[in-house]
Amino acid sequence: MPGQNEREAILPGVKRAHELPCGIWAPGRKLAQFCLTLKNIPGALAAVTKEVARHHVNILSGHITAVPGEERAYVTFFADLTEATAGPRELAEALKALDMVVEAEVLEAEVPGLIIDKVHFPLKFLGQDSVVLNIRMIGHMFSRLDEVFGTGASVILYEMGMRAGEVVARGVKAYGLDDLNTLKAIAALGVAAGWGVVEVVEWDPSSTRLVIRVYENFECKPIAGRRQRPHSHFVRGIIAGILKAITGAEVKVRETACMAKGDPYCEFVAEKASS
Template sequence: MVYRMNYRPETVFRGTPPGGGAMLRERYFPERKVVLISFELEDESDYALEPVKLFSKYGVKMLSCIVQSHPDRGAIHASLFLDLTDSSIDKFDLLRELKSLRHVKNIELLDLPFTHGEARLVVFTLEEMHDLFKVLRELGGGGLAIMYHMGFRAGEAIAARLSGYFENGKKALEYLLLYYESLGHGRFKLKSYIDGVYCRIVVRELVECIDVNSDKPNSQIFRGMLAGFLSKLWGREVKVVEMKCIAKGDPCCEFEAKV
């Protein structure tokens, strides 16, 4: 189940700028104090009440929100863009108060100069995503290479943004997986991590492999994204291999990354 809401969407884009997509790279309201919060909550019916009450109490505006929940998971994942400009609380106290709420299991806050392309969350259904993937797969090896390099470039860009924000590479990777899970890309678990050398990640319900039948590992986009992210983060060329894949009948997708 996916929920999406935007606060005053008419204020996000005021017309189309010359060059069309150029605005995607411009600062997202540079005069505003916008932060991104990603967190994991216990799957209880009232999980949203306390955070919303907290935002109302301090005048925190919710610009965009995506929430992922499923009846058999026992956890809820969410990513929210919040505007603290006119609020009566700073980001440190807000994070502290959110951590103290009874249903919050894990939470991270990013205070970065977001661009329009990063701060506007867009939702596709799983079927729509699979239609896009199918077109590229039908191109054969060239299409698969495009998917891999799309992921690789995206991973490099994300790592460049996050590398100086977290205290170490493991924390940055854990945040990335938490964020991607909140967006519905899959259920991620970092099983092993040796900084700059090796990591192993298990993914359940990886979006590009669900309902795909294949005699070989199927992931290109996530595998590429992970390779790009870790190569940038570790400063060395990283090779990522999908050891298991739900597309070929395995219970999960499993990735190993090595230098």
């Protein structure tokens, strides 16, 4: 696999990997998770981090949820208290005493050196309930379809992808975007969701012709260089579903390059289907 510098060179616009703040594995360290409700005003987060630093506690990762116009914001973070001058509960009380903090709760690691967020559920992605499946798991799932159904697996995956693409596109179009900006937004969502880095190479709305490249395509990444033919049937279906939802037209999608057969990216050409 390419290193970070190589990845930045081959993936358009990518800065670095995005590690979801779901847990920390640090053997020999004293770990805890803090969950805070804050006033949604400037300086609230600064007050929290200043108090944490005062006790020599190192914040490792976390997330912030704050909606403009709402009175409350929410912060949760994992922290290393190995060299701290206060225990986790003492620090929680100190944070709770801050004027900016409405509520403060701490959860300590149940397994030494390992803490996992088990108090935030369901997982949300842009307001939608979501799940996380790692690439290795997906690779085994799709490979099992091939083993059981043979060439029929490509049809199953394509149809699944088409329905998923329609759902995604309708959700994005609900924001009132035109066709081109809908495609751009979906491409950005693909990066944010970890599906791949999408580059729109060509879009001709008059003929409904679309050419896109997907770098690090999640469907083909587990089998990169191990197939003789293009293998991204699910993503091919997603593209067909997206275009159907955007334009109302039935399209035919061909995969002209594929990571599964050793290409640096998966490239798809979509054109209006012959009537």
